Amino acid sequence: MAGSGTAHLRGDGALLSVEDLVVEYPTSSGTVQAVSKISFDVMAGETLGIVGESGCGKSTTGRAVLRLDRVTSGRIRFGEEWIEQADESRMRTLRRDMQMIFQDPVASLNPRRSVKDIVVEGLAVAGAPAAEKASTSAAVLEQVGLSGERYAEMLPRNLSGGQAQRVAIARALALNPRLLICDEPVSALDVSVQAQILNLIEELKAEFDLTVVFIAHDLGVVRTVSDNVMVMYLGKVCEFGDSVEVYDDPAHPYTRALLDSVPLTDPDKGFAGPALEGDVPSPLAPPTGCRFRTRCPLAQDKCAAEEPKMREVRPGQFAACHFPLAAAS
Numbered sequence: 001m002a003g004s005g006t007a008h009l010r011g012d013g014a015l016l017s018v019e020d021l022v023v024e025y026p027t028s029s030g031t032v033q034a035v036s037k038i039s040f041d042v043m044a045g046e047t048l049g050i051v052g053e054s055g056c057g058k059s060t061t062g063r064a065v066l067r068l069d070r071v072t073s074g075r076i077r078f079g080e081e082w083i084e085q086a087d088e089s090r091m092r093t094l095r096r097d098m099q100m101i102f103q104d105p106v107a108s109l110n111p112r113r114s115v116k117d118i119v120v121e122g123l124a125v126a127g128a129p130a131a132e133k134a135s136t137s138a139a140v141l142e143q144v145g146l147s148g149e150r151y152a153e154m155l156p157r158n159l160s161g162g163q164a165q166r167v168a169i170a171r172a173l174a175l176n177p178r179l180l181i182c183d184e185p186v187s188a189l190d191v192s193v194q195a196q197i198l199n200l201i202e203e204l205k206a207e208f209d210l211t212v213v214f215i216a217h218d219l220g221v222v223r224t225v226s227d228n229v230m231v232m233y234l235g236k237v238c239e240f241g242d243s244v245e246v247y248d249d250p251a252h253p254y255t256r257a258l259l260d261s262v263p264l265t266d267p268d269k270g271f272a273g274p275a276l277e278g279d280v281p282s283p284l285a286p287p288t289g290c291r292f293r294t295r296c297p298l299a300q301d302k303c304a305a306e307e308p309k310m311r312e313v314r315p316g317q318f319a320a321c322h323f324p325l326a327a328a329s
């Protein structure tokens with residue numbers, strides 16, 4: 001049974017459900033609660049964007065779903081199965097269906113292997129015959145726009161960042177996954193290449209019937225690709241909803257501040273608001289009540305005394321805030 005702050009869960013039809021997930025890392029100076037009781041659903045076929053400043057727990061969330069990080073508490077359902085306690089052998093099987101691509105594509109590729117072998121690493125582990133590996137390798141490389149001998153024999157160090165990310169995407173596709181978790185897949189790439197990789201992910205999503213979790217701190221990037229967006233701050237979810245609504249009319253002051261700190265590309269729209277002031281507090285000692293209150297322009301006494309629960313502040317738009325922003329329209 002889901003605990004507090006799960007009002008935004010959408011239940012049936014979700015390919016992935018996360019309930020009250022907590023991930024803690026022990027460090028020499030204490031325990032970091034990187035993810036602190038978060039809940040969300042990802043509906044089959046949708047793209048969920050996860051945004052927030054560095055250190056808010058985005059990657060930890062993605063890694064925990066794949067059980068690459070230890071889950072301290074909470075539940076994770078993938079398809080029909082609760083997987084938070086699944087053993088490593090079961091997870092190895094499940095991870096064929098749940099693939100992840102990372103920010104630094106070159107580092108995520110085995111430096112000593114050729115491109116054609118890298119993309120079928122997962123099939124090789126599963127004991128696929130050589131002919132299947134060869135045909136899958138050629139097919140997925142073509143899907144990502146790297147067909148031909150030239151790329152097949154290359155080593156990762158000779159690839160550009162964009163090409164390396166294409167190889168990482170091809171490697172994920174080779175296993176025919178249902179869920180693709182993209183952790184800042186374009187942050188390390190030149191702006192001109194970013195759009196190509198985003199388009200590729202969009203095309204492949206439709207073609208392979210993928211469900212996508214798209215992690216980024218660049219709101220502009222998330223906006224273009226996401227159906228729904230989840231805004232995180234210091235290990236918590238602040239806001240969740242349809243990405244157009246959340247961007248056009250944020251309900252949580254943190255979402256507003258994040259949007260205001262994005263440089264505007266359209267000069268007719270005037271200046272963006274002030275950048276977010278102050279540093280994110282230490283996750284070793286998060287503020288009481290609302291974690292954003294120490295930087296929130298609207299904070300009142302109640303925000304320190306009581307943690308705000310996630311609630312529907314407008315139809316389909318959920319925020320964990322005692323004093324959500326009024327709708328502009």
Ligand SMILES: Nc1ncnc2c1ncn2[C@@H]1O[C@H](COP(=O)(O)OP(=O)(O)OP(=O)(O)O)[C@@H](O)[C@H]1O
Pocket residue numbers: 025026027032033034035052053054055056057058059060061217283
């Ligand atoms: N292995 C680890 N050991 C200790 N603390 C960790 C570890 N991994 C992450 N953390 C801490 O957990 C918190 C969340 O980290 P996480 O990497 O999930 O953030 P993020 O939102 O992905 O940030 P970024 O945008 O920089 O990638 C941070 O405070 C981070 O320092």
Ligand SMILES: [Mg+2]
Pocket residue numbers: 058059060183
């Ligand atoms: Mg990260």
